[in-house]
Amino acid sequence: MTTSSGRTVVDPDSQSRIGVLAAVAIAAVSGVVTALAFAPIGSWPLAFVGVxxxxxxxxxxxxxxxxLTGFIYGLTFFLVLLSWMTVIGMDAWILLAAYCALWNAALGALVAPLSRLRGSVLWVPSAWVVMEALRGRVPLGGFPWGEIAFSQGNSPVSALASIAGMAGLTFLVVALAVLTVESIRRRKFVPVALPAAAVIVAILVIPRPLTVGGQESTATVAVVQGGTPGTGMDALSVRRxxxxxxxxxTLALAAAVDAGxxxxxxxxxxxENASDIDPFRDPSAAAxxxxxxxxxxxxxxxxxxxxxxxxxxVANAGIVWDPVSGPGERYVKMHPVPFGEFLPFRDQLTALIGRFDRVPRDFVRGTEPGILNIGGVVVGDAxxxxxxxxxxxxxxxxxGAEVITVQTNNATYQGTGQPAQQWDIERLxxxxxxxxxxxxxxxxxxxxxAPDGTVDQQLGEGxxxxxxxxxxxxxSRTPASLLGAAPEVIAGVAMLIGVGLGFYVRRRRAALVRSSTDQ
Structure with a gap:
């Protein structure tokens, strides 16, 4: 459209560069590529390519x-990433992937207008961070599995996790992708490549991890991996x-200690689940x-x-059992898994899906963080x-946790990608x-x-x-631990500013079109 002054006004919604089917196909492939950045494949550069x-x-x-493309991308991404959910059932796998994909659909609806604005390298990554933050919190406590940051454990830029947390790491990956898309669109690569390279080099020289203050010491710690009689849904059926x-x-460990x-x-x-028998109700388990x-x-x-x-x-807990005083401090899991450890809308869902009868009791939600004093060491349990x-x-x-412990039961998913995905998150x-x-x-x-994310020792699956x-x-404290949720809040503010600017630009463009039409 040409105004009376000779200025051309183009509605960016008026044309699409590629057809719908091609866009959907590219989105679907991109979702699969992004998922391959996570374990068990774990090729971290593919996250960048997929985004x-x-x-x-x-x-x-x-x-x-x-x-539409956001939903398709999210669907293929989560179907591949969460393929281990087929152990629970095909319906659970597909429904969870489709639910998570709805968040990517909402993000895609925002990317479209935000990408038209100057400063898209700020607005679009901020929107991505906000989407992941909301998905990880609501509803029912959220489901944060699949954050882009979790694919970057082996990446050279993973050091950013100690500065700006997982949100900062996700922001960086998406920002680099935005810069690449814009440079291709504008056919100008040097102005984009130079600042991107400068940021990456700066991150590479950051100590791993970056910490401030505090005191250092050591403790000798043992872990026990006892195994289960089976795997899958019946892994813990023989509780004793x-x-x-x-x-x-543990007795074998004690014998090795006695032998020097x-x-x-x-x-x-x-x-986790080392004793599914309540030792306070069953004296033989306590013994x-x-x-x-x-x-x-x-x-x-x-x-x-x-x-x-x-x-x-019931409660999923970690209890400190002392050789002198017996059972003492405990931590109750704060984030029980929806549909796995508690069943919302129980009456309605069990009538539709009989398999939910296998979740006969709901796990209560803990209210206090897992701060435990174990043998004089302040431990943070998850x-x-x-x-x-x-x-x-x-x-x-x-x-004040001096070391972090993670108690986990991966027997249900042994032989799938879930244990490796969780291990990568633990390293981050x-x-x-x-x-x-x-x-x-x-x-x-x-x-x-180790605190730098490297593995000292491990026992593999099985x-x-x-x-x-x-x-x-x-x-000591990392900047990320001091900042807490601040990076997500900042991203939220930036996204709202971007959305506001988008509305302003759209209204101004519409007014210009109306003015030219009247003339």
Whole structure:
């Protein structure tokens, strides 16, 4: 359209560079490519490639097309990433992937208008960070699995996790993708390549991890991986056998200590569900645990399932079991998994899906962070899927945790990509928090992760045994642990500013069109 002054006004929604089917196909392939950046493939550069692909088909297009391509991208991404959910059932896998894809659809609807603005390198990555932040919190406590940052554990830019957290790492990957899309569109590569290279070089020289203040010391810690009689949905069906396995491995560790083959540990970590039998209700289970604790003569952090006063509720907990005083401090999991550990809308859903009868009781939600004193060491405990939740780690670091323990049961998903994906997140958490991370799993992966994210020792999937290591203790803080959710809040403010500017620009353009039409 040409105004009376000779100025041409082009509605960016009036044309699309490629057809709908081609855009959908590119979005679908981009989702798969992004998923391959995560374990078990774990080729971290593919996250960058996949994000470029979906942004390219959303760039300066209609909101409806942005939403459609966003949904398709999210669907293929989560179908590949969460393929381990097929252990639970095909319906659960597809429904969860489709639900998560709705968040990418909403993001795509925002990318379309935000990409038309100057400063898109700020607005679009901010919107991506906000989308991941909301998906990780709502509804029902959220589902943060699949954040772009979680693919970058082996990336040279992963050091940013200790400065700006997972949100900062996601922002960087998406920002580099935005710069690439814009440089291709403008056919100007040098003005984009130089600042991008400068940022990457700056990150490469950052200490891993970057910390301030605090004191350093060490402790000798042991982890026990006792194994389960089976895997999949029936992995823990023989509960007493699981408990006995972990008792036996601890007795073997005690014998090795007595023989001088292993140093005496300051404390021992058992995995989540090491005892699905409540030791406060079953004296024989308590006696087995106490036998192992007395033999090793050190406190043991025991993963247990506890009954409650409500017969329909149980608690997923870690209990400090001392050789002198017995059971003491405990942590109850703050983020139970929806549909796995508690069933919302139980009456309605069990009538539709009979398999939900296998979740007969709901796990209660803990209210206090996992700050535990174990043998004089201040430990920050997290349980299984909680490794994906930022607040679990910021709260224990703020509470003075010198080392982080992760108690997990991966037996259900043994042989799938889930244990490896979780291990990669745990490595990033070490770097993010500036703490050693000690992981105890029923069936793997267990091990010791240094504060810089490197692996000291590990027991793989399907192995049984124990590991002993001297781990660093620290009271220092990373900038990320001090900032907490601030990067996400800043991204939210930036996104709102971008949306506001988008409305202003659109209204101004519409007014210009009306003015030219009147003339």
């Amino acid at each position: 470029i692909g979906v942004l390219a088909v959303q760039w300066r297009t209609r909101c409806r097309r942005g939403a 056998a699981v408990l006995q396995n972990h008792v036996d491995e 083959a292993e140093p005496p540990p300051d404390f021992v970590v058992w995995p 087995l645990i106490d036998e192992a604790v007395q033999a090793i003569d050190a406190p043991v952090l025991v993963g247990v399932v506890l009954t409650t006063e409500d017969p329909t509720k 349980i299984c899927f909680e490794v994906a939740y930022d607040d679990v780690f910021t709260s224990v670091i703020a509470g 958490r070490a770097l993010n928090a500036g703490r050693a991370v000690v992981v105890a799993s029923t069936t793997g992966i267990s091990g010791f992760i 192995e049984t045994g124990y590991l002993v290591s001297e781990v660093p203790l620290s009271t």
